[in-house]
Amino acid sequence: MNRFLDALALIGRGLIGACRTLGDVAIFAAVGVSHLLRPPFHFRQFWRHFVEIAYFSLPVVALTALFTGMVLALQSFTGFSRFNAESAIASVVVLSVTRELGPVLAALMVAGRIGAAMAAEIGTMRVTDQVDALTTLSTDPMKYLVTPRLLAATLAMPLLVIVANILGVLGGFLIGTVKLGFVAQTYLDNTWDVLEVMDVVSGLVKAAVFGFVIALMGSWCGYNSKGGAQGVGQATTAAVVASSILILALDYVITEAFFSR
Amino acid sequence: MTPSDREAERSVNQPGSNPTPKIRLRGLTKSFGAKRVLDGVDLDVRAGHSMVLLGGSGSGKSVTIKCILGLITPDEGLIEVDGQDIAKLSRRDRAALRDRIGMLFQNGALFDSLPVWENVCFKLLAQKRITRAAARDKAAEVLAQVGLAASVGDLSPAELSGGMQKRVALARAVAAQPDIIFFDEPTTGLDPIMGAVIDGLIVDCVERLGATAFSITHDMASARRIGDDAAMIHKGKIVWTGSAENLGETGNAMVDQFARGEREGPIQMELRK
Incomplete structure (x- = not known):
């Protein structure tokens, strides 16, 4: 009986801790966002982070998207050829990239690069x-450190995802036309025919x-890190792990919101 | 408050008179978990004077300063600045109070992402009291006051030696002409000569501004150089207050042991054997 109660207490403590953390994060986010509505706004900080995310993350996001599009076309071909459905490759590539792979892979790369930083x-x-x-020094740390980062990342990610979408589709196009023998115009027609505004919009909403x-x-x-270098290291790891898991979980939630019937 | 106002305030705050202290602490307590770091701190800091708070590592010096600055909320007790209970101040009044305060952190706490000139004028820029163009000139002027060339302003804090970082941090603390300045271990990590240089600069800056200074240190030479008054904190309580001049011959066994750095005495280090 005692062991059962101990186990129950352990689970209870874990749940309470998780709820407390969730509440802390929610309050932190609310305070960070609320500073957008209250001057002053640290535009220089915003611009610094915007450039860091939108411009300096371009190479890694572009390469990821390009190779993902290429692999997707190749894998789709080997799979679909079993069912004589090779003509669907262009549609699969463009829908997969714009709805899912563009925003998710770009976000995971940015989480590793920018979230950790x-x-x-x-x-x-x-x-x-x-x-x-x-x-x-008469400066609110939340206003100076957090709010510009929140805004910069929210605005920069959709721009990165637009680039990722274009390069992902380009990767599929290159493999489709150069390696798999598709006619370029046919491949492009198939791509445009299947693509709808909502596919792109859902991807951009996810990106934001x-x-x-x-x-x-x-x-x-970072804000809650403690204990010197080790604490900073743990904070960095926690930031990447937490944001990666949240990205995948929220990807499902947003997909459900946009596309469930 | 201008430096001349502060001089007038200082003149009526001589020992023997009974004016409102610039900073008044009563019954300040703070615990972190089971550890009681402050256990009823009572202390007065006279306006226009330099108070040095002495104490060993972990005695509660830094927590005392952080409570006054509002960086840590005490569990109980009263903190008054110019007779106003800071716990009762509105957000705006608290911000206004912070505008009048300068702080030199133990490790400088300079912002790595900004050049030195922007660090020095950070508060003036934050308060929009100065344009960015004017801030460069102002930074050069303040850097000169702490013995640094204007060209240092374009460097990054990471490019500076420890002594130079401390001087830049001092320049940042005084640039906005505060009327209360806190110094957290100003000479820690510096060689004795650089320590004396920093102390001299602190005395110069405080006198020029006519400010009230509150320093914490365990460097006795530094305490004698920068302090008018001194107090000693031990196990979260103020155990002595007096003049900083005669540290080491105060008649208080704890202070004298601490000042002379003696192993034997009423202060026993908690060493595990």
């Missing part, structure tokens, strides 16, 4: 008293949400 930078600032220094989540988890983990 945000957690490390803010975490280092936390453990070296720079966050406290901001307060003593994923961007917000990456910045939120990076900022939150």
Whole structure:
């Protein structure tokens, strides 16, 4: 009986801890967003992070999308040829890339690159008293550190995903026409015929949400890091893991919202 | 408050008179889990004077300063600045109070992502009291006051030595002409000569501004150089207050042991054997 109660207490403690963390993150996000409505706004900080995310993440996102499109076309061909459905490859590539792979893979790459960097930078600032220094210098740390990052990531991710979509489709087109022998015009016609506005819009909405989540988890983990270099390392890992899991979970939720009948 | 106002305030705050202290702490307590770090701190800091709070590592010095700055919320107790209970201040009044305060952190806490000139004028820029173009000139002026060339302003904090970082941090603390300045272990990690240089700069800056200074340190030489008054905190309580001049010969066994760095005495280090 005692063992049963101990196990129950352990589960209860875990659940309470999870609820507390969820509440903390929600309040953190609400405070971060609320500073958008209250001046001053640190435009320089916003621009710095926007360029860091939208411009300097381009190579990694572009390469990921290009190769993903290429692999997708190749794999679809080997699979679909068993059913004589090779003509569906262009449709599969464009729908997969715009609805799912573009936003999800771009977000996972950005989570690894930007989420980790945000957690490390803010975490280092936390453990070296720079966050406290901001307060003593008449600057709200949330307003200065978190709000510009949230906005920058939310606006930059859709731009990255537009590029990822184009390059993902291009990758499929290159493999389809160069390696698999599709006629270029036919491949493009198949691509355009199947593509609807909602496919692109859903992907861009996902991108914006994923961007917000990456910045939120990076900022939150960094802001709450403790204990020197080890704490910053743990915060960085936690930021990437948490944002990756949230990206995949929210991907399902948004897909359900857009496409479930 | 201008430096001349502060001089007038200082003149009526001589020992013997009974004016409102610039900072008044009463019954301040703070615990972290089971550990009681502050256990009823009572302390007055006279306006226009330099108070040095002495104490060993983990005695509660930094927590005391962080409570006054509002970076940590005390469990109980009163903190008054200019007779106003800071716990009762509105958000706006608290922000206004912070505008009047400067702080030198132990490790400098300079912002790595900004050049030195922007670090120095950060508060002035945040308060929109200065344009970015004017801030460069202002930074050069303040850097000169702490013995640094204007060209240092274009460097990144990571390119500076420890002593230079401390001087830049001091420049940042005084750039907005605060009327209360806190110094957290200003000479820690510096060689004795650089420590004396920093102390001299602190005294110069505080005198020029006519500010009230509150420093925490365990460097006795530094305490004598920068302090008018001194207090000692031990196990979260103020155990002595007096003049900083005669540290080491105060007649208080704890202070004298601490000042002389003696192993034997009423302060026993908790060492596990």
